[in-house]
Amino acid sequence: MTNYVLVAGAWLGGRAWDEVAEELRGGGHTAHPVTLSGLAEKRDAPAGQRTHVRDVVDAVEHAALTDVVLVGHSYAGIPVGQAAALLGDRLAHVVFVDSEVPADGKAFVATSWGGSVEAAIAEHGGSWPPPPAEEFGGQDLTDAQIGRLLDGATPHPGATLTEPAVLTRPLGELPATYVKCLLDGPEPNDAVVELLKSDRWRLVEMETGHWPMFSQPRELARILAEVPAPS
Template sequence: MWSTVRSRLLPQEARGIVGPLRYVAAMTNFVLVPGAWLGSWAWSDVLPGLRAARHGVHPLTLSGLADKQGVKAGQQTHVDDIVGLVERLDLRDVVLVGHSYSGIPVGQAAGRIGDRLARAVFVDASVPVEGGSFVSGWPEGRAQVEAAIAAHDGFWPPLTAADCAGQGLSEKEVARLVAGATPHPGATLTEPAVLTTPQADLPATYVKCLLDGDRPSREVAELLAGERWELVTMDTGHWPMFSRPRELARVLLDAAGEGR
């Protein structure tokens, strides 16, 4: 099946915002959704590259995290956070970007915003499956995550420096990532997804970070075998917004062009 997947490894020059970009002149609105434990601040090094291309950029903190700690949140709360931002700001030509955990609410929100969506981008992310959850899609880690949530009053404890090992991060980047992480609301990880649109019908790009494993999950591989999903690889770890922010900005700009 992997011979059918359309994959391209970004060249070395793609680590800077240089050369021609495949996107149209009309402004795209990027909605950037961080993964587990993180807030909108996690995208701060990616923003300059997107704004330099004169697009709208809207980093989002999900309920219960970072500066929104204390807000009760389940998985559908996070879906509503994303849809609410798009509708409140009346955004069009939206590229929804989800990293890691947030691929699950992003995939659901992408179906709910209808023709406002230009493309969904999943950055080393989980994808939603009808009736499935984040933990059900991670069988090797499910018991550990559920036990951690039960032992910490319903929250998944923040990541540690050890969790960042081998992911292409400098000591400074690891320190920044760990210092900014906050406990993640456990219900968002265990509640089931509700899909209004099949994920295979979405125009989508999947960004696989090779230091975190060289192949996507089975669910993602099946989506990539279809006509509407594209695979892009980055030679870095699970947090490219820290390890390769300029390259990631280029990937997002290129994905926006692919979605037109």
């Protein structure tokens, strides 16, 4: 049995993982979806980047989990990558699902999303609003799936996007899988390409868009269940 800790990207809470979690539990594993501070049912909680890292670490430590596969999607790759380095021998593997990865001293707004995110935060009182439904086109999502995604979306706290990451261990030393969703671009970004040179990292591709927990939850759960087993 493996303990999966699942963290969704910007705007989304733990409910984004409902279908994936059901598949994992059906395979005899445990699944622990995490809602980060400032989002979904925690939307009123103040949050910065360090808060989100602590949210992930606390989810593992408060439940006394071991043999943890830590999963971060999109934005959540940044706090998840930092948290993974803090978990010590509780961590079995980390999976980055079409995500950004943290760079020491750099914030999410230093990624390719950059200036547009900063402008949106400034225009919306310190939060990054969810995109309109039409921006999810071409991502292998049905109208119903887009509706469910947006029904669970809340504005994302801006401080988590502008505060820098702090790495206590090189990411290339972590046992990791990067899941690239090909409809969101055929290649990982340059930082991920460099990390994939590590013999501890591997690449898996999915023929779907950026939100595979909605578009292909069963296939994503299968990929997660096949990551290298805890030693």
